[in-house]
Amino acid sequence: MASIIGVETLQHTNGTTAATIDTAGRILTPTRPAFSAYRTKASAGADNGTVGTIVFNNEDHDIGGCFNTSDGKFTAPIAGIYKFDVLGFYCLNAAGAACTPNSYFSYLYKNNNIVAIHYDYFGGSSDTHYIPANINLTLQLAANDVIHYGTHASTYYYADQTRGYATFSGYLVG
Amino acid sequence: MSKLYVDELHSKTTGGAVIMPNKPAFAVRGSNTGWTSVADSNEITIVLDVANINIGNHFNTSTYRFTAPIAGLYQFNAMGYVRNNGGTGSDSGTYGYVRLRKNGSTANEVGTLSCIFGYLNSGDADQVHTIAGIMSLAVGDYVTMHLNSHGGGTSEYYGVQCGLSGYLIG
Numbered sequence: 001m002a003s004i005i006g007v008e009t010l011q012h013t014n015g016t017t018a019a020t021i022d023t024a025g026r027i028l029t030p031t032r033p034a035f036s037a038y039r040t041k042a043s044a045g046a047d048n049g050t051v052g053t054i055v056f057n058n059e060d061h062d063i064g065g066c067f068n069t070s071d072g073k074f075t076a077p078i079a080g081i082y083k084f085d086v087l088g089f090y091c092l093n094a095a096g097a098a099c100t101p102n103s104y105f106s107y108l109y110k111n112n113n114i115v116a117i118h119y120d121y122f123g124g125s126s127d128t129h130y131i132p133a134n135i136n137l138t139l140q141l142a143a144n145d146v147i148h149y150g151t152h153a154s155t156y157y158y159a160d161q162t163r164g165y166a167t168f169s170g171y172l173v174g
Numbered sequence: 175m176s177k178l179y180v181d182e183l184h185s186k187t188t189g190g191a192v193i194m195p196n197k198p199a200f201a202v203r204g205s206n207t208g209w210t211s212v213a214d215s216n217e218i219t220i221v222l223d224v225a226n227i228n229i230g231n232h233f234n235t236s237t238y239r240f241t242a243p244i245a246g247l248y249q250f251n252a253m254g255y256v257r258n259n260g261g262t263g264s265d266s267g268t269y270g271y272v273r274l275r276k277n278g279s280t281a282n283e284v285g286t287l288s289c290i291f292g293y294l295n296s297g298d299a300d301q302v303h304t305i306a307g308i309m310s311l312a313v314g315d316y317v318t319m320h321l322n323s324h325g326g327g328t329s330e331y332y333g334v335q336c337g338l339s340g341y342l343i344g
Binding site: 006009010013015019027032035060061063083129130132134164165167169170 | 177178179181183194195196197198230243244245246247249265269273286287288290291303304307308309310342343344
């Protein structure tokens with residue numbers, strides 16, 4: 001027979017609430033480390049494209065304060081399995097023009113080492129378009145491992161005054 | 175209120191996996207075996223009228239909305255099968271967005287997760303684009319999937335090839 005306990009709150013012995021269970025049996029984990037950040041630029045036009053480390057400079061939420069909007073880096077507060085999603089697109093240059101035929105790269109880094117690559121090549125002499133650049137990855141991290149996203153030195157990543165074009169999110173799976 | 179103080183939870187059964195049978199979760203898709211078009215500078219809600227998973231019945235297959243039953247963080251994954259200008263010739267500057275919106279908001283794209291496509295100058299192709307991300311939702315907040323067109327032409331999605339899934343993280 002399965003063992004059953006009826007309970008509404010799970011707490012650590014120090015009194016910190018880890019999980020709540022409502023009348024519908026739904027479980028919330030209010031201290032689970034999680035963040036969702038997005039990148040915007042202060043002005044339109046001249047500097048929409050960025051190379052190198054992408055700083056997602058705004059947050060929707062940052063439970064546990066593990067994401068830094070100044071440098072775009074997430075620091076794991078506890079060892080475990082984490083899921084990360086990067087959503088955005090490449091452009092041709094700092095002015096944010098559409099890409100011309102070439103190779104485009106970006107990377108997800110763990111402690112400044114590449115753990116995932118997004119690569120796109122397209123030909124066609126007259127083609128121009130913006131290239132979606134998404135990375136979705138689950139990683140096993142130790143406490144204080146640092147995760148960030150960046151492009152190759154010749155690949156520009158787009159952002160402007162409008163939010164929603166460039167987002168980076170992640171959370172502790174368990 | 176009953177509280178349980180523990181340092182570890184262990185499954186009684188082998189393997190240690192923990193199942194949460196009431197976690198709000200859904201996976202839906204469209205049923206239309208054809209293209210649906212949106213005009214330049216317009217946006218439509220993508221029809222997702224078949225639910226493969228709908229724990230708690232929080233996705234409405236008539237309004238195509240997921241409505242949060244409880245405040246928390248939710249993970250969403252979407253796939254859009256799209257093209258521009260009827261899939262023939264050049265996009266000629268036409269481009270579109272597949273978007274997830276929170277409460278339908280277009281004000282500075284609050285809560286939006288977007289994916290751009292199109293702008294091809296030579297030839298054209300059907301394209302698959304994906305969105306993944308987290309939203310923080312209050313009770314009653316709703317999430318919808320949209321197709322948005324820009325640049326002078328039309329954009330289209332193929333219903334049965336579009337899907338959206340999501341679940342409560344906690």
